[in-house]
Amino acid sequence: MSSPISDLSPKAQAIAKYIDNLSDNKIEVPMLPDVANQVLALSNDPDSDAAQLAKLIQSDQALAGHVMRIANSAAYTPNASMVSLQQAVARLGLSLITEIALAASLNTKIFKAPTYENRINEIWDHALCTAFWGKEVARVAKKNVEAAFLCGLLHSIGKPVILQTIFDYSEWHDVSISLDEVGVIESAYHVKYGEVVVRKWKMPAIVQESVHYYADYQNAQSNRDQAMVTNGAAKLAQAMLSGEEAAIDTALQD
Template identity: 50%
Template structure:
């Protein structure tokens, strides 16, 4: 595509971003309700079970994952209350959020496989972030959601660029949209986080995930998600885990994860792969 046309698309994209005129997708109502329950200190397992049961498709999906080998290798559960009691509200809410978000909420005709790839990368990052937080005895509660949504601006940029190209009857390729996603995902993602009224740590993670500047807010969570991306890259690649090379990664060093910590995480790799696979279905 001629540079002049690329610049024209960029100009229109930047105009929509600056004017906050992006077509932001709606967060599914049940996801909003799950988030609200998880952040409510007075909520309990019964309330979460009732909410999930209000959507039969979601309830079936959540129970299937809860009973998978990744979450319940030794015993099957017959009710949501039992699943929540055994796995905990945080695990069950993570499953519910992963089930209700995903590629289906974005309109990216012709680039469905790219949106799916972004989502699978996000799931891998979320699962590893949770494990890294546990390993480092850090706050686990927000790390899964922050990992899951750290690059949520990408598909929004993608669908906006598609819309601009369609209006001008232009043909765009994956290399071009990838360039735009990389450049604008942080600003767009932060707009979406505010639109969805997500926890502030999610916005901080979106802002800091690709920044070389040390984050001024939620630094611990941002560092955890960055480290998770290192593990996720191998998960989605050849799975040739090398404890020494991972331990030497600057992002891992910043997390104060030592060789023994990395090795202990790698010993959970098969279980983590299974969890990612279950959540991505």
């Protein structure tokens, strides 16, 4: 039986071979935004407080605007608007504001592949939904709720890196392939690339393992529960975004 890669056009196969053969140290990983790094550090510091987080977010004007917009959305504050970050942290809590800040700082602007901008936005929407569903699945299953958000947010981080690599290769060699072929390559290699990203970003071991095994949780060496939570959350996110009742039923059965 032929593999999806072997069914691609010669140009797409050449791109797939290039992506497959890139060593880890040659994979172009975007820099983790400094503010995201600092937010992560604060979230892991038991001595940190709301004032420190508010001050950090305020140091990045664009991030502060994103956080306040999300915090004032109907999902979080349906009855009254908030006018300051300190107020937002006090009302919503340090943990939730940290998650909002991480999601806002790890946005699609760290990837620059204009041809695939719409696809990157789709990936990001799904990742964000997976992050929030992850918390709900973990809560119901009595698993690690705190880790579930970050694992869900980063579970598919290899996909935009693949798209960036395809875009760069296509520019260098003046070739183009169909979006369907791009999808096959993205699906085949995103886990490998995602592992490289979270390792180079020095994410916690539970996140690295979840990225590696979320689609193959039966073979997880440790943190299998988190890989399972992320897998379920990704299916629920996909079902929700599709809007199809049958997809939701299937996800719930899984």
